Amino acid sequence: MKRGKNYQESAKLIDRAMLYTPSEALDLAIQTSKAKFDETVELAVKLGVDPRHADQQVRGAVVLPHGTGKTVRVLVFAKGDKAKEAEGAGADFVGAEELVDKIQKENWFEYDVVVATPDMMGVVGKLGRVLGPKGLMPNPKSGTVTFDVARAIAEIKAGKVEYRVDKTSIVHVPLGKKSFGVEKLNDNFKALMEAVVKAKPAAAKGQYLKSVVVSSTMGPGIKINTAKVLE
Structure with missing residues (x-):
């Protein structure tokens, strides 16, 4: 080479x-x-x-x-109060089933990290084949499957x-x-x-x-x- x-x-x-x-x-x-x-x-x-x-x-x-010196865009799958909490904590994108459709139909990847509340994992699971290969699938081990979305977003934004x-x-x-x-x-x-x-x-x-x-x-x-x- x-x-x-x-x-x-x-x-x-x-x-x-x-x-x-x-x-x-x-x-x-x-x-x-x-x-x-x-x-x-x-x-x-x-x-x-x-x-x-x-x-x-x-x-x-x-x-x-x-x-990391990089501006990180966070997508959060949440509903109700947790969606409001995510918006208040500075998430770049917040939603539920409509975001699944957008990702599947539009091949939308304008985000760097995906966070989901545990009750949304049934919905997010439909994206396993799409998010998995890109390393974007939420995972409890990395703290991206959690009800404490505000903390998760703060930590991600902090580096x-x-x-x-x-x-x-x-x-x-x-x-x-x-x-x-x-x-x-x-x-x-x-x-x-x-x-x-x-x-x-x-x-x-x-x-x-x-x-x-x-x-x-x-x-x-x-x-x-x-x-x-x-x-």
């Missing part, structure tokens, strides 16, 4: 044989971010789990201390991110924007890694953190020493 000039120049700044501390790696991720826009700094964690087994799933959510191991045993999560600087990105990194480590399944054997890599949207990956992750 042929890489652009900026990528090649950035790659020269990284020692491929080196395992960096989190702050060193994040500093390099900022230095190697050459795009003209404010790139996102991303985290990829390879875990020693087999996601084919239900007892080795790793999934959860954490509120990043400094948010709550969901992490979930994929088929290749990797967790991909945004840490924030390049413009945050090393200190804020490091705070977000620590919060995320603490959550991922705490979520280790009892059934996982051997080394849990196989590799930890950070990179900017367009930049090369920088490996972090797994022994230094929680220091």
Whole structure:
């Protein structure tokens, strides 16, 4: 795969044989971010789990201390007082069956997170095939199926991110924007890694953190020493 000039120049700044501390790696991720826009700094964690087994799933959510730097649009499925509560808490879209029709018929996806009250899950379940593949299906583990919609919306707007191991045993999560600087990105990194480590399944054997890599949207990956992750 042929890489652009900026990528090649950035790659020269990284020692491929080196395992960096989190702050060193994040500093390099900022230095190697050459795009003209404010790139996102991303985290990829390879875990020693087999996601084919239900007892080795790793999934959860954490509120990043400094948010993600992204404006998050929240869609809430609720009725009555809970719908009013969602509107009052700043949800971008609130509704019930009519939103199911809109999503199914118009292929409507102008939102980033979906929250639902438990009594609406029978309705939302009809969208499983549509929302599931996009990672938008509400889930109690990530706090997006709840009667406390105001709290859920507040946390999401404050920078709550969901992490979930994929088929290749990797967790991909945004840490924030390049413009945050090393200190804020490091705070977000620590919060995320603490959550991922705490979520280790009892059934996982051997080394849990196989590799930890950070990179900017367009930049090369920088490996972090797994022994230094929680220091």
